[in-house]
Amino acid sequence: MSNLKEEYIKKIRExxxxxxxxxxxxxxxxLSKIIVNSGVSAAVSNPDALNEMxxxxxxxxxxxxLITKAKYxxxxxHIRKGMNLGVMVTLRNDRMWNFYDKLVKIVIPRFKxxxxxxxxxxxxxxxxxxxxSEHTVFPEVAQMYVDRVxxxxxxxxxxxxxxxxxxxxxxxxxxxxxx
Numbered sequence: 001m002s003n004l005k006e007e008y009i010k011k012i013r014e015x016x017x018x019x020x021x022x023x024x025x026x027x028x029x030x031l032s033k034i035i036v037n038s039g040v041s042a043a044v045s046n047p048d049a050l051n052e053m054x055x056x057x058x059x060x061x062x063x064x065x066l067i068t069k070a071k072y073x074x075x076x077x078h079i080r081k082g083m084n085l086g087v088m089v090t091l092r093n094d095r096m097w098n099f100y101d102k103l104v105k106i107v108i109p110r111f112k113x114x115x116x117x118x119x120x121x122x123x124x125x126x127x128x129x130x131x132x133s134e135h136t137v138f139p140e141v142a143q144m145y146v147d148r149v150x151x152x153x154x155x156x157x158x159x160x161x162x163x164x165x166x167x168x169x170x171x172x173x174x175x176x177x178x179x
Contacts (some may be wrong), residue, residue: 002097004173012172019168029160029169034096036061037068037088038152047084053150059140060152061099065089076087103154104174110137116178119167126160128170129153160178 008030012164040053050067058063091099108114121129132152134168140147160166 002094002101004101005097007092008097008173016168016172020165022179024162029158029165031096031100031169031173032092032157032159033100034158035066035088035155036091036099036152037086037155038150039068039086040150045160050084050087056141056150057087057089057152060116060138061091063087063089063091063095077138094109100156101172104176106139107137108176116176119177122163126158126162126166127159128156128166128175151163 013025013028013030016022017025020028022028024102036057038053038057041052041108054065054067065087066089067084070081070083070085071083108117117128117130123129132154134149134151136149145168158169160169165175
């Protein structure tokens with residue numbers, strides 16, 4: 001079991017329950033899943049770019065990603081319906097908790113001039129979307145072998161019912177939100 005998950009179960013969950021004045025432990029919001037995805041625009045002309053991104057995401061998440069396909073044809077971008085265009089992985093359970101711990105303690109502090117993550121990235125359901133313009137902030141990526149910087153999107157899905165309860169959850173889990 002992940003250290004963060006163990007701490008959540010033993011300590012953090014009770015703190016959130018008391019702060020939100022909830023009666024039941026199962027009503028306390030928690031992390032549900034983390035989705036890491038990337039669209040690979042170079043895959044239109046170079047199918048090897050998709051395999052490279054697949055390797056990068058599997059290094060970062062320790063799980064094999066799925067290849068996503070185009071839903072619609074877009075003639076201006078030379079995209080046809082069903083064409084392979086991106087990769088994504090859904091993390092749950094221990095892998096999710098380990099990835100979240102790494103994200104908060106190692107990756108986010110590597111940002112230059114970091115002052116906290118924006119509160120506007122929450123959606124109305126209490127999920128958080130975080131975009132990375134460079135995949136090189138993850139320590140698993142060897143920077144000497146990087147030929148092009150690629151972007152990633154990380155979506156943290158919670159069981160929170162609204163934005164306010166999700167903010168309380170993230171505050172107790174050590175997520176660096178702006179003041």
